[in-house]
Amino acid sequence: MREIRAVHRKSPAGILVVAGTMALLVALALGLAPGAWAQGKTLNLSMLAGFKEDVLRANLPDFEKKTGIKVAVDAAPLGELYKKQLLALSTGARYDVLFMDEPWIPALSEFLSPLDERVKGVDMQDFVPTTVAAGAFQGKQYALPVDPNVQILIYRKDLFAQKGLKPPATWEELLKIGKAMHDPAKQQYGFVLTASNDLQTINYMLLAMWSYGAEIVDSQMRGALNSEAGKKGGEVFLELVSLAPPAVKTYTFADVNKAIQLGQAVMGVQWASGAKPLEDKSRSEVAGKLGYAVAPKGTRVSPMRGVWTIAIAKSSPNQDAAWEFAKWLSSREFGMASTRYPSAISAIHSPRVSVLSDPGTQQALPYAPVLLDSLRVAKERPRLKEYADIQDSLRIIAGKLTAGELKLDAALREMDAATNKMLGK
Amino acid sequence: MRTRKLLTVLALIPALAWTLFPLLWILTASFKTELSLYAKPPQWIFSPILENYRRVLFNIPFFEYLTNSLLIATGTTLGSLVLGTLAAYGFSRTRFWGSEALRFLILVTRMVPRMTLVVPYYLMMLKIGMLDTYSGLIIAYVSFAMPFSIWLLIGFFDDVPLEVEEAALVDGCTPVGTLVRVVIPIAAPGLAVAAIFAFLVSWNEFLFALILSGVHSKTLPVVIAGLTTDLGPLYGEMSAAAVMVMLPNVLMTLVLQRYVVKGLTLGAVKG
């Protein structure tokens, strides 16, 4: 029991209230600093957090010096970036320029400024043609390509050399080699991919299905995966899963890298953006022992294309400054710098032929030639506003397939049903 | 007694191992390269590297985010203490028609999933122009922390006998004065608990920080989540960041932990 302290008559009312209110007011005052939004020469950029952000930040001073335009970088993690951009753009807030993954462009296109007029003043010849297409939707150009990505084949060239093998050109060849080199007892697996309910799983499945000629939607916009080609691709996919480490059912993008880095996989397909860490000695036991090749074909070569682009918000009051930034980000200068960024893990590829075929680039990024070749034949996902939803449904169904909840036939049927439902058919 | 002591120590071993193992894992991971993280058998003795800490502290504006988090958390703690204390005192010392229902309502509104609240908040802040500011986040976090604080503090204030207050009033103290000079010192432990929880709520919160912050008010959890990159989690950097982010909480607990248990003791009986 505390003793009652002596109390004064007429104690000042609410010392507590006053102190607390003052504290709150201080916090509020700190908080009401005006944002950079309305101030002339500063651009608000929505960026992907992580490595690409590092590369950008390292090179940003060059841009600011050259043009006098300042750029405020608001980075969000990969899983949240789309959501944040969608929310901001649809409510009319905050961004001048956006670093945007190509599948989002159809959905976000109505909030973006068309660039067709501006593009006329730029030499587009140096870009790999498919990368420019990545920024287009319904005949209008909404974004410039910045960081192209594509699925490539990675294999242990040391093990291949031992057996006098060449990298496989078709899935049949790949499966043969994979089965021959598959030795679980020695923790050596023929192939690695993902088979969880992660997004990559459906991308792998599509890689296989597309290579036999299947399509997600046909010319009438109906689901078309449940076909002969789709079935063949699905079977190849499941065979690949059987050649992978047993925990493949929990694998995500990063686990594929880990399996390769720890020397557990003889072959694998991975996005080119994931390849650099495979050559980092502090992370990878097989650095220097890897070979790269274009993804195998079924009846055609069709690795999935994924290009990160730069787009300008329609509501931005700084259209010209934004265009300067977009030009710079897709320029040769930036491309040369970004591909050579001195880090064991990060790089922003360039969509320009001149950069990718430059010998210096090929030294910094051993897979650059394969990246270039693959980009030329890369296939895009359907350019639909509903694609994010379709992809999400497909992702879940692929996850159920690999988890054993569905058989292949049923899975393909469900995929088409989901696509049709989203497209209102 | 001897056997009891022995048994207690024996029982403590698995409990402490269970608690400490992942924490030690995180600590050692912060000093390891990624490759040695996967080594089998797991290395507990190794030569540490400082690379992870260096990358976290210098590749990203870590101190800026740390400052943001600190300011926002402090603002949250102050705000929820002030408003919560006033409200809890009011609830404790009055009963009127609907006061029980009001208490229930306050608790229930907190039970809405954060995801459902984030868009309306976002739109509200957009309209007032408080997106990407400290105050926007502080207001949100205070509303998260207050209901639990109120509920807790009501219990504490209930424990303060009315006679003490009445004596103070007889001596000429104003109602607010009584609160400040008499009641609060007795209930100080409860305030300590409420402060810790409010700080934790604000310090660890991710979703609202992600959506409502931009360039100026980004907090540490958003940054840490960003370390799960498109190339997968950067375990080394993430561990280093986690260790540094934990430190303020650990320090605070070591200082206040006496109050915490004592505080819950007094408050829990009344609820």
Place this chain on the structure above:
Amino acid sequence: MGSVQSRRWFLVPGVIFLLVIDMVPLVYSLWVSFYQWWLVRPRDIRFLGLGNYLSLAADPAFRRSILVTCTLTFGAVLAEFLAGLALALLFAQPFRFLRPLRAVIMMPLFVVPVVGATMWRLILHPEMGVLNYYLGLIGLGNPQWLADPTMAMCALILVDAWRTIPFMFLVMLAGLETLPAELFEAARVDGASWLQAFRFITLPLLTYIMLVAVLIRGMDVFREFDIVFVLTGGGPGTATETMQMLNYRVFGLGHMGQANAIGVVTLILVALMCYLLIRVVQRSR
């Protein structure tokens, strides 16, 4: 007496603040849940009445997510309750060396949930994780933690328990410390064993606290998101897709109406649990 009435006005700032900040978004969310609103098509907003709720009720994924959420809640709360109680009993003993160790036990609460879950994901990895290595050493096999639906649920309960057992521990320790020592003295004098004392003194007096802890925790686990998201992402397949994971998915695609409907249903279910808490608490007094 006049001064006690005036205390009523102390409520005003706090309550007004909460009502504005909490009720306005809540009402807004409820209102949106009656519409179809897809962010991608911001001009195509249609009134659906109860449409979103009806399609949720018809959706097997949603019904399943309710089941998953309840399983997770039940499992986690049970585990945390038992472990917390055991720890509290352990620490309630009057040994001096126990005092500083309390802070250690509390530490998992201070780890940012996302980070804790990420590290656990690494620890639980069937091949590259540390846990299976040690389990293998003592011959407990190689459980496929995140690949098997049942094991995935166990993993979620495990990680959530690790993080929040300290909370249960604290609450029940506090309760134990308020038990009057005289009762135990009297029991010992009468020759009662520890077990009997526990059954007839500790348990009845602690009932209120235990129920409060269980229900508060239940309400929080029900709305748990971070750990499920990082650890399993709802997988394998959809085996661990809780209501919040579903909410996140739908929300992330910009379907505001449906997402809010899920949120409102969650709120209703949690409010029911909350109401139960109040009633039980009132009855046990």
